[in-house]
Amino acid sequence: MSQFSIAVLAGDGIGPEVMQEANKVLDAVEKKFNVAFNRTAYPVGGYAIDTEGEALPSKTLLGCEQADAILFGSIGGPKWDTLPLEQRPERAALLTLRSHFDLFSNLRPARIYPGLEALSPLREDIAKSGVDVLVVRELTSGIYFGQPKGREGEGEEEFAFDTMRYSKREIRRIAVAAFEAAQKRRGKVTSVDKANVLLTSRLWREVTEEVAKDYPDVELDHIYIDNATMQIMKNPAQFDVMLCSNLFGDIVSDECAMMTGSMGLLASASMNEDGFGLYEPAGGSAPDIAGLGIANPIAQVLSAAMMLRFSMNLTDAADAIEKAVIATLEAGVLTGELLPDDKRENASTTSQVGDEIV
Amino acid sequence: MSQFSIAVLAGDGIGPEVMQEANKVLDAVEKKFNVAFNRTAYPVGGYAIDTEGEALPSKTLLGCEQADAILFGSIGGPKWDTLPLEQRPERAALLTLRSHFDLFSNLRPARIYPGLEALSPLREDIAKSGVDVLVVRELTSGIYFGQPKGREGEGEEEFAFDTMRYSKREIRRIAVAAFEAAQKRRGKVTSVDKANVLLTSRLWREVTEEVAKDYPDVELDHIYIDNATMQIMKNPAQFDVMLCSNLFGDIVSDECAMMTGSMGLLASASMNEDGFGLYEPAGGSAPDIAGLGIANPIAQVLSAAMMLRFSMNLTDAADAIEKAVIATLEAGVLTGELLPDDKRENASTTSQVGDEIV
Ligand SMILES: CC(C)[C@H](C(=O)O)[C@@H](O)C(=O)O
Ligand SMILES: CC(C)[C@H](C(=O)O)[C@@H](O)C(=O)O
Numbered sequence: 001m002s003q004f005s006i007a008v009l010a011g012d013g014i015g016p017e018v019m020q021e022a023n024k025v026l027d028a029v030e031k032k033f034n035v036a037f038n039r040t041a042y043p044v045g046g047y048a049i050d051t052e053g054e055a056l057p058s059k060t061l062l063g064c065e066q067a068d069a070i071l072f073g074s075i076g077g078p079k080w081d082t083l084p085l086e087q088r089p090e091r092a093a094l095l096t097l098r099s100h101f102d103l104f105s106n107l108r109p110a111r112i113y114p115g116l117e118a119l120s121p122l123r124e125d126i127a128k129s130g131v132d133v134l135v136v137r138e139l140t141s142g143i144y145f146g147q148p149k150g151r152e153g154e155g156e157e158e159f160a161f162d163t164m165r166y167s168k169r170e171i172r173r174i175a176v177a178a179f180e181a182a183q184k185r186r187g188k189v190t191s192v193d194k195a196n197v198l199l200t201s202r203l204w205r206e207v208t209e210e211v212a213k214d215y216p217d218v219e220l221d222h223i224y225i226d227n228a229t230m231q232i233m234k235n236p237a238q239f240d241v242m243l244c245s246n247l248f249g250d251i252v253s254d255e256c257a258m259m260t261g262s263m264g265l266l267a268s269a270s271m272n273e274d275g276f277g278l279y280e281p282a283g284g285s286a287p288d289i290a291g292l293g294i295a296n297p298i299a300q301v302l303s304a305a306m307m308l309r310f311s312m313n314l315t316d317a318a319d320a321i322e323k324a325v326i327a328t329l330e331a332g333v334l335t336g337e338l339l340p341d342d343k344r345e346n347a348s349t350t351s352q353v354g355d356e357i358v
Numbered sequence: 359m360s361q362f363s364i365a366v367l368a369g370d371g372i373g374p375e376v377m378q379e380a381n382k383v384l385d386a387v388e389k390k391f392n393v394a395f396n397r398t399a400y401p402v403g404g405y406a407i408d409t410e411g412e413a414l415p416s417k418t419l420l421g422c423e424q425a426d427a428i429l430f431g432s433i434g435g436p437k438w439d440t441l442p443l444e445q446r447p448e449r450a451a452l453l454t455l456r457s458h459f460d461l462f463s464n465l466r467p468a469r470i471y472p473g474l475e476a477l478s479p480l481r482e483d484i485a486k487s488g489v490d491v492l493v494v495r496e497l498t499s500g501i502y503f504g505q506p507k508g509r510e511g512e513g514e515e516e517f518a519f520d521t522m523r524y525s526k527r528e529i530r531r532i533a534v535a536a537f538e539a540a541q542k543r544r545g546k547v548t549s550v551d552k553a554n555v556l557l558t559s560r561l562w563r564e565v566t567e568e569v570a571k572d573y574p575d576v577e578l579d580h581i582y583i584d585n586a587t588m589q590i591m592k593n594p595a596q597f598d599v600m601l602c603s604n605l606f607g608d609i610v611s612d613e614c615a616m617m618t619g620s621m622g623l624l625a626s627a628s629m630n631e632d633g634f635g636l637y638e639p640a641g642g643s644a645p646d647i648a649g650l651g652i653a654n655p656i657a658q659v660l661s662a663a664m665m666l667r668f669s670m671n672l673t674d675a676a677d678a679i680e681k682a683v684i685a686t687l688e689a690g691v692l693t694g695e696l697l698p699d700d701k702r703e704n705a706s707t708t709s710q711v712g713d714e715i716v
Contacts, residue, residue, distance in 0.1 A: 090554060121481050121591045143501075143522065149557050159525035160561035164501065167517035194605070196448060199507050203518035226608045229587055230616035233479045247552070250584045251609060258588035 004312050005038040007067035009060065011045040012089065013285025014295035015073025021297035021354030022071065022304045025321060028358045029308070033317045040067070045075025045089035045285075055080075055092035061100065069311040070097070071304055072280035077287040098139050103270035103278055104170070105177040106137040106249065107306070110256035110266060110282075113329055116338060119261030122233065129237040133256050134185060136178040136241055137249025139270055141170045142200070144246045166200045166245065171207040173273065178243035179215040188240035190221045192228045192248045204245060229255055257282050264296030264337060267303040269310055277311045279303040293349045296335040298325055301357055321357070328356045361394045362670050365425035367402040367418065370447065371643025372653035373431025379655035379712030380429065380662045383679060386716045387666070391675045398425070403433025403447035403643075413438075413450035419458065427669040428455070429662055430638035435645040456497050461628035461636055462528070463535040464495040464607065465664070468614035468624055468640075471687055474696060477619030480591065487595040491614050492543060494536040494599055495607025497628055499528045500558070502604045524558045524603065529565040531631065536601035537573040546598035548579045550586045550606050562603060587613055615640050622654030622695060625661040627668050635669045637661040651707045654693040656683055659715055679715070686714045 006026075010019040026037050042060040049055050055075070064070050075089040085091060097103070111132040112120055120127035146163035153159050175191075182189045191208045193201035205222055212220040223231065225248045231238065232255050244252050257266050266282035281299030289295055302325060309318035329338075333356040336347035348356070364384075368377040384395050400418040407413050413433070422428050433447040443449060455461070469490040470478055478485035504523035511517050533549075540547045549566045551559035563580055570578040581589065583606045589596065590613050602610050615624050624640035639657030647653055660683060667676035687696075691714040694705035706714070 085554065085560070088554070095555075121484055123479050123481055123485075126479055127481075144555050146519065151557060151561065153525070156527040156530070157525055158561075159523055159528075160557040161504065161521055161523040162556045162558050163519055163521055165517055165519040167511070167515055169514040170517075172514070194608075196443065196446075197453075197502055198520045199509060199518040200520050202443070203509065203516075226612040229609050229613040233591065233613065233616050250552075251587050254584040255587040255591065255613075258591050 001034050001036055003036045003038060004068045005040070005066065006307070007060075007064045007070045008039050008041045009044040009064075009070060010041065010073040011075040011285065012047055012077050013074055013287045013290040015045075015075065015285060017291070017293060017350050018281070018295050018297040018300040019071070019073045021350060021357070022300040024354045024358050025301050026304055029317045029321065032320070033314065035314065035317070044072075044093050046077055046080040048093070049080055049083070049087070049089065055087065055089045056096050064097065064101070069276065069307045070278040071307055072278050073300065074281060074283070074285035076285050095144070097278055098270060099145060101276060101278070102140055102272040104138060104140040105174060105271045106139040107181065107269045107271075108135040108137060108253040108257070108266070108282060109133070110135065110253070110260050112260050113262070113265070115329070116262055118340065119338065120259060121261055122236070122259060126234070126236065129235070131236045131259065133236060133239045134181055134241045135244060135249060135253040135256055136174065136181060137244045137253055138170065138174040138246050139249075140246075141166055142246030164198065164200050164247070166203060168203065168207050171204050172211060175208045175211040175243060178241050179211060179218050182218045182241040183215065186240040187217055188219045188221070189243050190223055190239055190241065191243040192223055192225050192252055193245070194225050195222065196224065200245070208243065225251070228252055232256060232259060253282070262338060263299070264335065265298045265302070267299050267306050269303070269306040271310055275311050277307065279307040293351065294336055294347065295350050296337060297350050297354050298328075301325060301354070324357045328353060331356065359392050359394055361396060362426045363396040363398070363424065364665070365418075365422045365428045366397050366399045367422075367428060368399065368431040369403040369433040369643065370405055370435050371432055371645045371648040373403075373433065373643055375649070375651060375708050376639070376653055376655040376658040377429070377431045379708060379715070380658040382712045382716050383659050384662055387675045387679065390678070391672065393672065393675070402430075402451050404435055404438040406451070407438055407441070407445070407447065413445065413447045414454050422455065422459070427634065427665045428636040429665055430636050431658065432639060432641070432643035434643050453502070455636055456628060457503060459634060459636070460498055460630045462496060462498040463532060463629045464497040464626060465539065465629075466493040466495060466611040466615070466624070466626045466640060467491070468493065468611070468618050470618050471620070471623070473687070474620055476698065477696065478617060479619055480594070480617060484592070484594065487593070489594045489617065491594060491597045492539055492599045493602060493607060493611040493614055494532065494539060495602050495611055496528065496532040496604050497607075498604075499524055500604030522556065522558050522605070524561060526561065526565050529562050530569060533566045533569040533601060536599050537569060537576050540576045540599040541573065544598040545575055546577045546579070547601050548581055548597055548599070549601040550581055550583050550610055551603070552583050553580065554582065558603070566601065583609070586610055590614060590617060611640070620696060621657070622693065623656050623660070625657050625664050627661070627664040629668055633669050635665065637665040651709065652694055652705065653708050654695060655708050655712050656686075659683060659712070682715045686711060689714065
């Protein structure tokens with residue numbers, strides 16, 4: 001029997017209750033696929049600040065180091081928003097985990113599920129045009145981590161600065177990730193940059209072109225970030241894989257997520273070169289609905305499926321989970337936010353959706 | 359009689375034909391408001407590359423220096439896209455003009471006109487919610503112009519870098535522009551940043567808060583750029599003035615423009631501290647429809663109206679042009695792209711729309 005160890009970091013807000021459903025699904029996978037997931041829960045985020053004094057306690061980091069993968073819930077909330085920036089859950093935990101484990105490859109799929117088009121903020125004909133995008137975002141370099149960063153000078157001439165920086169190696173490895181993903185999808189990579197202004201974008205374009213030569217079956221296009229945000233609105237079905245730097249990927253993946261109108265369905269994977277990864281829902285901690293048992297657990301369940309696929313190579317199990325999710329949606333077992341206002345009384349609870357997937 | 363001199367830079371693609379209509383409208387204003395616009399045309403963009411060897415010939419720059427304002431058409435096209443980046447129309451002409459004249463304050467209004475909601479790529483209820491946003495973008499600093507920028511190293515460790523940089527003075531003057539604009543509108547400024555990651559954004563937030571104290575009648579909110587691109591899709595009516603740095607404003611203003619679904623109606627102003635400015639349509643040079651007489655001249659005409667308002671203080675004349683544009687839209691005198699596919703045979707030509715406005 002194969003064994004895997006998972007560091008479970010449920011975090012804040014709806015994190016714990018949706019994580020419970022992901023755990024139910026993992027229990028079912030253990031039985032069906034003769035595999036064992038040894039799971040250990042660790043505190044993270046605001047909860048860890050309250051109980052341990054910091055958003056990413058060293059025992060949590062150590063637990064993650066010893067695991068095969070991190071299953072992450074969500075963190076943050078108004079309670080911790082007044083802390084100094086460096087101590088806040090998002091930065092202190094999420095950015096630190098990303099850079100500590102060199103999780104450079106961030107995959108964020110966004111699709112509009114048939115039958116759920118009315119949730120999209122886009123016009124009906126656009127929402128129905130077959131939207132299925134995978135944003136591949138570089139996650140450990142660029143302007144997020146580039147040095148120098150600082151503040152200098154006096155009075156009105158005081159200035160702050162950040163450095164956007166990319167090496168060929170950093171660009172190449174994320175471009176390879178995008179082309180590999182496109183080969184398994186519809187064979188198209190759209191690389192997002194601002195090469196008419198930024199030198200980093202020009203290098204980005206050069207290296208991406210080089211990588212493309214190794215994937216003659218994949219088509220490569222380039223688009224400026226300003227145009228990308230327009231095209232995502234106007235004609236999102238034109239995109240298959242969107243390859244982005246850290247900052248542009250932050251923007252593009254959120255716009256794509258919103259375009260689906262169903263953030264509660266969107267999972268994400270952040271991986272390093274060894275296949276180790278952190279898997280988390282794309283939506284936030286939603287403190288306003290935390291504890292009510294109405295949050296959608298699907299994004300968390302699909303994050304677990306990505307974990308099985310990418311960090312454990314359990315393709316069949318991952319496929320089975322994804323199929324079960326689609327069947328659950330098709331059966332109309334839906335949490336309230338997926339239903340029209342006048343049908344909200346038919347909403348299923350968080351745990352009913354989890355049970356149906358199981 | 360008041361006299362103003364205008365440098366007219368029609369440029370490429372549809373530039374010349376829409377400029378002709380703007381000139382007609384300015385002729386009408388001269389008669390009605392007893393004012394003289396001394397206009398001199400100068401080559402710019404691809405046309406200038408072809409005829410003078412460079413996108414911004416020195417006689418054009420000199421002509422702009424001697425004028426009270428620049429009325430700009432549009433530049434660029436596939437013909438010049440293979441030139442080295444520094445020589446291409448957009449960079450060589452547009453970015454140089456912006457920095458030469460210190461045109462730091464870029465105003466880009468985007469609204470969904472009543473009756474034209476069906477053009478918006480947004481869902482009908484969102485498009486009809488009363489969308490009227492003014493993007494105020496800093497245009498002469500940030501990562502577009504920040505030093506150092508460069509490329510260093512060897513082999514796979516070769517890297518490129520750009521610097522995002524803002525001084526308090528630079529932030530303050532654009533924040534003041536946003537608050538002044540909000541006072542004349544609905545009294546709300548939403549400042550867009552990435553203060554959870556960037557030090558420039560943190561300084562941006564600090565200075566914006568300081569400026570807000572001088573405008574107690576204006577409400578100030580902050581939003582992260584990733585969330586901004588989501589909210590523009592989900593609920594654009596929540597925004598009045600969006601205050602952005604150069605890069606974020608590039609992204610936000612284009613997304614807002616696309617959200618209206620009618621790029622041919624959108625004007626923009628780029629001004630310095632002396633009231634000198636460059637006024638141009640938000641859309642591009644649209645080489646595919648150039649010369650056919652079907653391009654929408656309204657963005658160019660509204661750019662002329664902004665010029666009268668901001669660089670010449672001719673408020674009545676600017677109001678009159680804007681009213682005439684609304685009346686033209688209401689009368690259904692529309693170019694083809696504003697009409698549903700099955701009504702395209704009712705389309706008016708570029709010059710018919712110009713005549714109607716006159
Ligand atoms: C919380 C924040 C630092 C983070 C980011 O910008 O990467 C978030 O927006 C994300 O996309 O995961
Ligand atoms: C052409 C390009 C350099 C320019 C910019 O990024 O500023 C354009 O996108 C704009 O918004 O005016």
